[in-house]
Amino acid sequence: MSTPVLSVDQLNIDFWVDGVWYPAVVDASFDLNSGEVLAIVGESGSGKSTTALATLGLLPKNANVRGSIVVDDTEVVGLDQRTLRSMRGRLASVIFQEPMTALNPVYTVGFQIAEMLRSHQSMAPKAARKRAIELLDLVEIPNPEVRVDSYPHQLSGGQRQRAMIAQALALEPKLLIADEPTTALDVTVQAEILKLLRDLRDRIDAGVLLITHDMGVVADLSDRVLVMQNGEIVERGTSADVFYRPQHSYTQQLLGSVPHLGRLVNAVVAGDEQQAEQIAEAIDETADQPTATSVTTERIVDLRGVSVEYPKRGRTPAFRAVDGIDLDIAPGEVVGLVGESGSGKTTVGRAIVGLLPFVEGEADVLGTPMVGVSKDDLRAVRRDLSFVFQDPGSSLNPRLPIGESIGEPMLLAGFDAKAREARISELLDQVELDRSLRNRYPHELSGGQRQRVGIARALALRPKLLIADEPTSALDVSVQAKVLDLFQELQRDIGFACLFISHDLAVVEILAKRIAVMQHGKLVEFGPREDILTRPTDPYTKRLLAAVPVPDPDAQQLRRQERDALIAAGADD
Numbered sequence: 370m371s372t373p374v375l376s377v378d379q380l381n382i383d384f385w386v387d388g389v390w391y392p393a394v395v396d397a398s399f400d401l402n403s404g405e406v407l408a409i410v411g412e413s414g415s416g417k418s419t420t421a422l423a424t425l426g427l428l429p430k431n432a433n434v435r436g437s438i439v440v441d442d443t444e445v446v447g448l449d450q451r452t453l454r455s456m457r458g459r460l461a462s463v464i465f466q467e468p469m470t471a472l473n474p475v476y477t478v479g480f481q482i483a484e485m486l487r488s489h490q491s492m493a494p495k496a497a498r499k500r501a502i503e504l505l506d507l508v509e510i511p512n513p514e515v516r517v518d519s520y521p522h523q524l525s526g527g528q529r530q531r532a533m534i535a536q537a538l539a540l541e542p543k544l545l546i547a548d549e550p551t552t553a554l555d556v557t558v559q560a561e562i563l564k565l566l567r568d569l570r571d572r573i574d575a576g577v578l579l580i581t582h583d584m585g586v587v588a589d590l591s592d593r594v595l596v597m598q599n600g601e602i603v604e605r606g607t608s609a610d611v612f613y614r615p616q617h618s619y620t621q622q623l624l625g626s627v628p629h630l631g632r633l634v635n636a637v638v639a640g641d642e643q644q645a646e647q648i649a650e651a652i653d654e655t656a657d658q659p660t661a662t663s664v665t666t667e668r669i670v671d672l673r674g675v676s677v678e679y680p681k682r683g684r685t686p687a688f689r690a691v692d693g694i695d696l697d698i699a700p701g702e703v704v705g706l707v708g709e710s711g712s713g714k715t716t717v718g719r720a721i722v723g724l725l726p727f728v729e730g731e732a733d734v735l736g737t738p739m740v741g742v743s744k745d746d747l748r749a750v751r752r753d754l755s756f757v758f759q760d761p762g763s764s765l766n767p768r769l770p771i772g773e774s775i776g777e778p779m780l781l782a783g784f785d786a787k788a789r790e791a792r793i794s795e796l797l798d799q800v801e802l803d804r805s806l807r808n809r810y811p812h813e814l815s816g817g818q819r820q821r822v823g824i825a826r827a828l829a830l831r832p833k834l835l836i837a838d839e840p841t842s843a844l845d846v847s848v849q850a851k852v853l854d855l856f857q858e859l860q861r862d863i864g865f866a867c868l869f870i871s872h873d874l875a876v877v878e879i880l881a882k883r884i885a886v887m888q889h890g891k892l893v894e895f896g897p898r899e900d901i902l903t904r905p906t907d908p909y910t911k912r913l914l915a916a917v918p919v920p921d922p923d924a925q926q927l928r929r930q931e932r933d934a935l936i937a938a939g940a941d942d
Contacts, residue, residue, distance in 0.1 A: 374871070375401065376437070376439040395416075399595055405449060405576055407578055421463075440461050443460060468908040477520055478524070516532075525556060545578070547580065550566070551586055556918075581823070584627045587920070612921060621833070667699065675691065675729060679684060680726075691717055700833070705884040707872060712890065721834075722836060734750060737750045752830055755834075758840070759824060761816075800821040820841070821852065837856075841873070912936070916932055
């Protein structure tokens, strides 16, 4: 057996906060070998990122680290800062979650890669630039000779992530730490990054420590898995062992919370009613939601040939973000709108609520024509529709207690104080939050609790239409499952229509009876959930479905082969 590139033994990490030591990692021990991918999974606060940061000595000053962390025969615990700086990048490197915050916006990506090379090696500027181009080519960025002089904002999300990977590989480290490397990416870009990481693992023979809460990514990439809960490793084993034979109740709960694309639809199509009921009992309970065959002629939203443009600003010409789409939503129906970033799906939601103008076509929302709508009519429409945003942390006023945030729409609508107080209490009960939390501020709540507050505020005026824009993408899988269950229950009880905007097809499958697929501002496919997910007709929809990782290693391997075949067929065409 070769010596592990990373060996962690009896690692304990505590944080000193307000005069108290809080344990973050408890007695963690594991090894990672060259050419191996070890995934550490768990919810926020489980200690997985803390463990990864400790391997490079990146924890804050209030952290106390005990135990042993050996990276390529170098003991990290107790090292001075100068020695730590010399090993970072050379022995171990990190791929961070969000490249826009990790890359310096005022320097080109080539300069930042070259800077790392020159800070560790005696390398001339021309040689460092040449090596930077080679690294950009290694991570398959097109036209690396040109992109080496690009700033981070001039690259797409996938290209920025590739540039960060190139920087991490600059000094050929033995250990590569990937901390949520695909969380902020669309599914198609995520599939490309995962393919790149698989290829690099074979080419550079480094050990990869993967930190993630996405079980589909784990199934796609990992050889072994560690499951962490409250700072402790509660389960470990091969990828197959953890996915197919989980032993710990927390692992079983974690896997049970993960939406599994195709599981429900396949059961429905196969006519296996018992399996469909076991998989998605909550969905079956929404039988009163209109289906593709039982939709009435009444429409909450009726868009015909509509186009949406971002207005001209100064010398910047108007930009057409949505071009000639047809979309309708019946009362009480949930329609899923999916596509990559930049496809125009959020623009559609903003136009429906009147935040952007329809410049062509016919648009009827809640019985009101929206093309050229007056301010008074728009104000009346907005009383019956509402918005749930992706990030409740930024959409809630940090200076207002959550009770006031929930009550703000009612205050603007003219509700008296007594009616507001009664309705706030009712809403807190509906979203299953304790009434005592009404005086808490947003920063005092967890992510799941903040999202529940956002849903409560959106339902304050009992809307007939709800626009939900990526409301669960920032949540852990178990929290996401609870919010989705809550959303289904509220939709069933209240009966509002909903346009659910997401890039997560597994979530859309659970909630929506019909699905619309957008690409480059156009609607490429729209139909019943079963047709879109099992019999797609558009090549883009097929690629989108094939790119979604599923929490099943064997099934994911088949999906990778299917996606590669689709890409090859597209290249041949």
